[in-house]
Amino acid sequence: MAKRRTVHSCQSCGAQHPQWHGRCPDCGQWDSLVEETYEAPRSAAAKGSGRGAAGLPAMVPAAEDEKPRRLSEIDMDASPRLPSGEGELDRVLGGGFVPGSVVLLGGDPGIGKSTLALQVAGGLAAAGHSVLYVSGEESAEQIRLRAERLPGLGGSLQVMTSTRVEALAGPWKELVPAFVVVDSIQTIQTDAIESAAGSVAQVRESAAQLAATAKKVGSILLLIGHVTKDGTLAGPRVLEHLVDVVLTFEGDRSHAFRLLRASKNRFGSTQEIGVLSMASHGLEAVENPSELFLEERSTRAPGSCVIPLLEGSRPMLVELQALVAPAPYGTPRRTTLGLEDARVALLLAVLDRRSRIDLLSQDVYAKAAGGVRVAEPAADLGIALAIASSRLDRAVPPDTAAVGEIGLGGEVRRVSRLDVRVAEAERLGFRRLLVPAVCHREQLERRSKDAAGGAAATGKRTDCELVPIEEVAQAVDWLEHNGVPGGFS
Ligand code: TYD
Ligand code: MG
Secondary structure, X not given: OOEEEEEEEEOOOOOEEOOOOOEOOOOOOEOOEEEEEEEEOOOHHHHXXXXXXXXXXXXXXXXXXXXXXXXXXXXXXXXXXXXXXXXXXXXXXXXXXXXXXXXXXXXXXXXXXHXXXXXXXXXXXXXXXXXXXXXXXXXXXXXXXXXXXXXXXXXXXXXXXXXXXXXXXXXXXXXXXXXXXXXXXHHOEOOOOOOOOOOHHHHHHHHHHHHHHHHHHOOEEXXXXXXXXXXXXXXXXXXXXXXXXXXXXXXXXOOOEEEEEEEEEOOOOOOOEEEEEEEOOEEEEOOXXXXXXXXXXXXXXXXXXXXXXXXXXXXXXXXXXXXXXXXXXXXXXXXXXXXXXXXXXXXXXXXXXXXXXXXXXXXXXXXXXXXXXXOOHHXXXXXXXXXXXXXXXXXXXXXXXXXXXEOOOOEEEOOOOHHHHHHHHHHOOOOEEEEEHHHHHHHHHHHHHHHHOOOOOOOOOOOOEEXXXXXXXXXXXXXXXXXXXXXXX
16 A cells, blocks of 8 residues: 655755755755645555666557657658747747747746746637637636726637646546646646645646646646745746746836746747737837847936946847945945846946046936846946946937946946947947957957958948947046036936
């Protein structure tokens, strides 16, 4: 008979311990162990022939798809991708869903995960695919209400509200859906395990059962997952290696635009991002993110600088803003939004020591406009210029952008793919770009080499003037000579 066992699982790292501890011995998280009981499977030794059988069990004939095959004999066309119908999602997936794959979509509550899933599910249903939408969070009426707002949804979409894995088996077998959405994995539970829905054991076991069914039937499974306060997918790491693709949907709820990224993708790159915006009738693709981000830019105020970021292969112009004000009390405040605290602190120290700007007794506020999160080191020069611009009360000219990483010595370092960034800045009407001097030299060398090779006529000459910057102090000097006085100091 199967034996009942009790373990204490950490809800943070998934480690299991025989006894309860106030603090997880594995990850150090306090008060994260929860008691769970499950039926221990009879051990292999008990089932097998001899006692202590540790190797592979006795030969059992393997099913056809379990036999080894030569790599060259595997047919690649056997699983063509299914485009989701949402261009931005397809871009992140690498060209559409792979049949039989499991995709996890995570994100903060209210960011638009259910909307995206319903839009994709409805679109596929309208295109004639069999689609099953399972919701453990919303009632069927709520789903219908939401669907009313989204145009072009197929009425043939099958909707089901259930929180039990077992209840899904029937419809899944009957419909043989091409696409299944489970919203959300934290609300689903299986009878095989006694612990509450949303606990590590439940999430792991339910997801494993669903994924196995998806693989067997050949359905694409989209699991929706919540994100905990510290930004990791709840039901933590346990899900990440179970699924083929992990997508995160991020953005600021008070802004319309959303970013879709892949942190794991077994079938494509994790470099690409999708940009969408939440409208009154669902999510829309944003073809030109730069235009969206620069829409509300105030071009005359000091303390702002535009940077050409690169997300995957996609250039995006983003505005960085800074406000420097004398600190009224002892320790000056440093507040950032959309930028890393550590990076801004480092740049403040570099500016303070390596240029003639003094920031020690100043409050500094810095943010990326539009709710974007900027992590690329290439933003350093732009952040430094925005801060210097506010401190000197001189605005960066509206047709100027800056890009470059800054080292602790104040040196401006190389960035990747300068040509792509320049082209995007130029497309949006920028006439001048402050760039690392190294990149500038390389660009000149390449041009002269092209000229020597007779390819000069074809080599694209940009109208955008590149200003080489060697050190951060040089950028500050440039700003002093070329900046537009703000008139508030
Ligand atoms: P939702 O998809 O429910 O978020 P999640 O599943 O990630 O928790 O998103 C809900 C938000 O989106 C809600 O605040 C309303 C808004 N919304 C729109 O602005 N337009 C729409 O067409 C829809 C359906 C929702
Ligand atoms: Mg939801």
